[in-house]
Amino acid sequence: MISFLLFGLYKFSSKATLEEKVKQIQMGDTELLSEVLEAYKPFVKKTASKVCRRYIYDSDDEYSVALIAFHDALMKYQSDKGASVISFSELVIKRRVIDYLRTHQKEKQEVLFEPGSESVDSAGYLENDQSMKAFASEQDAEARKEEIIKYSLVLKEYGLSFNELAVSSPKHKDARENAVFIAKLVSSNSEWFAELKKKKRLPIKQIEKEVDVSRKTIERNRKYIIAVAILINGHFPYLYEYVKEQLQ
Missing domain, CATH: 1.10.1740.10 (RNA polymerase sigma factor, region 2, helix turn helix motif)
Incomplete structure (x- = not known):
């Protein structure tokens, strides 16, 4: 009642x-x-x-x-x-x-x-x-x-900007592939993604248990991983279409 x-x-x-x-x-x-x-x-x-x-x-x-x-x-x-x-x-x-x-x-x-x-x-x-x-x-x-504007505003909530991403993006193919792989894991795991949205940071301890990548490497590519996870899970179809080949 x-x-x-x-x-x-x-x-x-x-x-x-x-x-x-x-x-x-x-x-x-x-x-x-x-x-x-x-x-x-x-x-x-x-x-x-x-x-x-x-x-x-x-x-x-x-x-x-x-x-x-x-x-x-x-x-x-x-x-x-x-x-x-x-x-x-x-x-x-x-x-x-x-x-x-x-x-x-x-x-x-x-x-x-x-x-x-x-x-x-x-x-x-x-x-x-x-x-x-x-x-x-x-x-x-x-x-x-409109999507670019909305995406930039979402990134701002995490203390990120396009300029920062351009500087911090992994330069080597292997590093970029590992970062994208982690970003996909985060975006597909509802608990991890919820924690990312709430605390505005990666659940690195949980990620370490699931991937063969050092904590130092994860932290170094943190900004790129967050940006990609948001892009995958945030209703940005035009932007995703533009970069999907790089994320596969």
Whole structure:
């Protein structure tokens, strides 16, 4: 009974963070889900409008796509990945709307070139195709820029910067491979990664027991290991895609 009352007080507390509300939503609180979806409609519209470069209305298909994307983001959000609900949702919404626009444009082009069509506006097709490619390129560039900013802010929480990483990154291939291997271990171990997030330092004692690398070497590559572990486990798909070959 006490736990039920506490849950009730928590649920209707205006001080509950969005992350806390999402936990309750993922536990099956449909009423709270409806409240959050309603409260964050302006955020959903604003995010979709940025992608479409025009104001989005309730009747627009893009709004429906964006709202469904926000719902999916709430249900799939994981707090241990390093991103906030808003930043994660924004990324999901933008990607989903961009995918919709690309598909919608492709459908238009297929109709334009439908066999038996009496007239084909090839100039208009090429213009639309080029515009869509340019639009997609701009959106990808903007998403990468946002990821770089967010990643730099996360690194700052650990006392790190891009300049420091450039200086402290392992120069030899073997050392870099060992550091990446340790970073992958940290990112895949929920307890280790949780300790890293909480204390802002590597669980070196635990790592020593699992790898054939000296403590001195781990400490020397500490900054690089932390940066890679955060990159792997922190919802930075564009950045990860850029460096994934170096991390394999």
